[in-house]
Amino acid sequence: MLRVVNRVLLGLAGLVLVCAGGAVLAAGAGLSVPSWWPYSGRDDVLLSGADRDRWRDEGWWWPAVIAALAVLVLLALWWLLAQFRRARLAEVLVDSGDGEGALLRGRALEGVLESEAQSLPGVSRAHVMLTGRRSAPEARVGLVLEPHAAPGATLKGLTEEALAHARDSAGLAVLPAEARLRATRHGARRVS
Template sequence: MLRTVNRVLLGLVGLVLVVLGGAVLAVGLGLEPPSWWLHQGPDDVLLSAAERSRWRDEGWWWPVVIAALAVAVLLALWWLTAVLRRRRLGEVLVDTGDGEGALLRGRAMEGALAAEAADLDGVGRAQVHLTGRRATPAARVRLHLEPHVDPAAALQHLTTRAIAHARDSAGLAKLPTEVRLRGVRHRPERVS
């Protein structure tokens, strides 16, 4: 849901910037603008001489404006690359022994590993994300543990059962895994 909202907002901001830039370009090329438009013709400027020289005596004004715009551009580029970058592994290369190999969808392996991890005793919920390359994947696992579970035992069961099973099923030599454990929120128990 958040990813969809993020992409819709990014698309809307991009659309507004393209429309405004295109309108200014069209007016600059000689198209007649509507009367309410802030730019009235090809000889009109966006900032008049009075607006540009208003802060001329202040030596800090233009460096601050340029620095703020540079930071805004850098943040926008960082946001764009963060949205467009694929964080999840799309597919995993499974060695079939015939030299060809097969491709396993990354989401399928994530789902199977998460389902098996969630079936462990005392695990309330499990989330799995595959990263890395398709021949050498790595996993990030987040376990939400019930209050009565020993974290060391849950981690031991995860590594010896779920991760080992996923590694062996995909025919991988190793499956490096980062595990984060969290306790499930619960109401405090009364002690009398």
């Protein structure tokens, strides 16, 4: 979701900057512009003296400006803090039986899952990323299959072997997983 928000924000910022720049360039170049255009000549200013003084005496103006700016600051802070949030799980809480638990590095569990998934028949490459909370991890598995691989059998092997071993070794009740399978590119066989 953060990726989508970033793209939308960057797209909107770019659109606003392109439109504002185009308006300034059109007026500065002396092109004929419509009457509603914000700039109509080379010596035009962004806000005239009358525009700047128009709302000054209204009682609602300054609270509205301050509220709008506060909302913008809060949205900018939310966006900034969201950039530092880790999507990848750093550690997994393992029940050690003593009531306190132990911490398992997320990268270690990812590495074991990757190597076991890559050893499945018909799998060319595997990539695993753990997400979620440390007490309830979730796995995202990407598999690149060989041309001869059967996706159903590979998915069954991933579920019953690699994910089951990881779930059991970490002492988890469940380990939800999302698997994305794709085939390697290969040339057509020629029959002569």
